[in-house]
Amino acid sequence: MYKTVSITNKTYQELNTLSARLEKPKSQLIAELVRKLHKSMEGQEKQKLDAFNAKMQTLIAHIQLPRGTKVSTENIDEDFRVLKDTPGVF
């Protein structure tokens, strides 16, 4: 499946030049550029994810609910019914 994107005239001209020089279709060049950019970001992404996981696990560990509380997130839609008894909401 193909999608359309809008790029500036200058970028299009440069893409066209590269396409002619490398004898590759423009779509293939874009795919390669995206792949390379993605690859270069992987290391940073992993660091960010590890830092995020560590920070959130600390915060989540400090969450205290009333003793004996058991949570189920099976039916969130149903849980919204609790708001009908809450003054000031809806």
Add this chain to the structure above:
Amino acid sequence: MFAGYVIDTNIHAAYLLQGYEADPLTKKYLAFYSKIPLSQRLVPDFIMNEFELFITQVAPAKYRMSGEQATSFDKAVTTYLRDIATSFTLLTTPLEAYKIAFSLYEQNTQHRHISFTDSLLVALAKQQDFLLLTKDRRLQTIAKELQVGYFDPKFAPGLQ
């Protein structure tokens, strides 16, 4: 390489409340979620809205938190919401996805009701070729019918 997973409200909620939910299947969803790079966690505007309402209004009322408990909860919630806004990928909803969603909503009104928010979620995934991460079985069934890819813990036995 793929763009990422659109994350349903039930995943965000289960993530923050994980210390109090014992369901083994939920643990598998969360193990998978914790491995998704932040930029590949796609958060549509309407999910942000639903999740914020759930976590700031519904959860404190449903679980009857005391003032002190609400304070520690707010700290985690505020940090998580800020990270969603700054590190996850936020999505706005294209008009085409709304049209698909309304059609889905109407089709499912009679025999298996799904909310308009859920209709939007699966419609957005379909229209934008995103994968779906939800615990909702009904939504997974509809995703399957629409050939929208979704995470199924049955096919990820190594996660725990």
